[in-house]
Amino acid sequence: MAATCSVSEPLKNGLDDTSTPLLRVEIHDHSGRSYHAARTIPAGTTILEVDTPYAYTIWKPFRNEVCAECWRYDGGRRSFLTRKDDEGVSEESAEGSGGGALPSNGQDRPGVGAGLWFCDANCQGRWLGREGRETMRLLRVLEEARRQKEGDKDKDGGFRLEDLGQTELSRENVDRAWEMVAQKERSPKEVRKWRNIQLDHFETDVARYVLIALVHRHREAHGEMDWERGRQMQAGEDIIDRSSVQEDTNTIVQFGGARWKDFAALQSNELRHLNAYPELLENQIRAYQALKGRFSSSHIRASTSERRTGSTDGRGEAQLAGGDQQSHNPQPLHIGQGDIGAFRDFGSMVTIDNVRGAFRVDPGNSFGIWETPMTDESELMGFAVYPKPSFFNHHCSPNVTKIRKGRTLGFVTTRPIEAGEELCISYGHVEMMSLQERQRELREGWFFDCRCSRCVAEAETHNFKGLQK
């Protein structure tokens, strides 16, 4: 039964932009926003197709076995991956919507890459065209935070769950944990220490997910204009002031048809997720601290002004972060001339609100990046959040199936659909399970009590107490 009055304001956000000629969003009492058919739809119709996620990560064990662009995986074989990071890309050829024609400055710490492998120059070019070479640099800086050996977390200044002195992760306690971090970051000295935080693989991988989201938010905030300006500076062209068209160009900065406001307005499962896995709070806060320490605005600002006053070494480069990193990171990381526009104020994106916002929406909305074709043996290689498809609710007898081709997600009807009918996918492989098994699976894996029409009908028939209409 669809309702329109029982939802909070945040839940309503994003509704305006989500309807398409085939889909409209309705709000249900027990399951929130959900796609419905705007008219009759034949079986086999692609009702939504989204070409790229807003944020995603590939888990470290798969990083050098999966193409970073098309997500091709060949059972662990690597011979099809012929390009790494920006290797083989000339300075001029990395242009695109990301405006990525920035020089490889030769200063990046040897051995630390951005962690991106590609099938070939096409995949590499597509990635660079969308994300820009600057994003590669940011990923490289973050990779320096990846702990190479098991270390002692206690002494690195990063948050520990024990610091909270509470085992129960109530709303108040989670807020208090973040507030403790907010207090600490009022001291620039403390934030400088966070540059030395070393993250474990999981923490680094989730920090990469956040970083991609923040880069996208930054791109929206600054519009294409700065990227274009950086490209012009690099190419030695006259800078054309296009500030009058910034608003127009802003509207085209989207990733998978979505903007930050769509991403951040997705449903949050923060508390239920943290209660199931309390150590995640430590992982998330440490990831935040490492990002903050490495990308802090004040550090970038100081460095960019250095460049402007010519106090760098004359190679026209501005220091980004890591100038005084720990001893095994002796070389400072630099960004190239022209990056000023692209990076300007990137550090201001690294706020508790933004980072917590990105973590909050991941558990309820992320799609697993599975090896295809999907079998029982398929590997889970990472996860991705696509805001538009996140409005599909789950049904234990779904009428829509999800198909991944590369990083594009397509949604196809599996039977004829009546106008007004709810359109649902299946979140897991639960169709063959009993009512009790399905309920347990969805509660434990997805943190909700399934109230799809099949579960509700079966619960009534079997007098199953767990579900009420």
Ligand SMILES: C[S@@+](CC[C@H](N)C(=O)[O-])C[C@H]1O[C@@H](n2cnc3c(N)ncnc32)[C@H](O)[C@@H]1O
């Ligand atoms: C990916 S979101 C789907 C969109 C969501 N309804 C919203 O308003 O943003 C997944 C969440 O939707 C709700 N949901 C989806 N399918 C459901 C179902 N069959 N029964 C109850 N809740 C459901 C759950 O709260 C779940 O965590």
